[in-house]
Amino acid sequence: MAVNLTHSMQDYLKTIFMLTADHTRVPTTRIAQTLNVQPASVTSMIKKLADCHLVDHQSYHGVALTESGRTAALEMIRHHRLLETYLSTALGYDWADVHEEADRLEHYISEEFEDRIASMLGNPLYDPHGDPIPGRDGVLPPTPWPCLLDVPAPATVTIRRVDSSQRDALVFLSSKGITIGTTCTVLKTASSYIMIDVSSTHKTVRLPNAIVQRLFVDQI
């Protein structure tokens, strides 16, 4: 990496990457909301990042990552998701607890440590939430799974990915025996919820749309 990035710069790059996943530009107000900081702090950080050629900022048109900004963001995401996988696989952490821990650790691990974790885990492609782990080359494995909201009943599905941004949702899902790889049968789709049968527990669960929209599945 050409410049030495502070933890805060790394967090901004990661956030901008997530917010511009569809390759649009993101307004600085959106970044401020997401990071829960004052717009003025965002403005000064964006200026710093632009001076390092990590972002491109055009007044009234928002912010985009440059090629080197994108590389740095992907590197941080690789650290984060490998750490989450390590915490869950090797240390037995619940999928609801890995994010916060990985958020702290991701800034500290070396490339050597990253490589060792990756090979110890067998170079995983997805983290415990089904999020793709960028390769060393920055390539993200595919995530072709439709949202469970868009799957009409009756259907049998396997959970492949969950939006992990709300811890409560993860805790709720694990309490119902639902995690990555769980197979469920969609019994009924109503306007604000769905009824599913979880095959591992043989229990019928009512999932509100707020949860359903966070789940991405493979249809069997």
Ligand SMILES: [Zn+2]
């Ligand atoms: Zn994750």
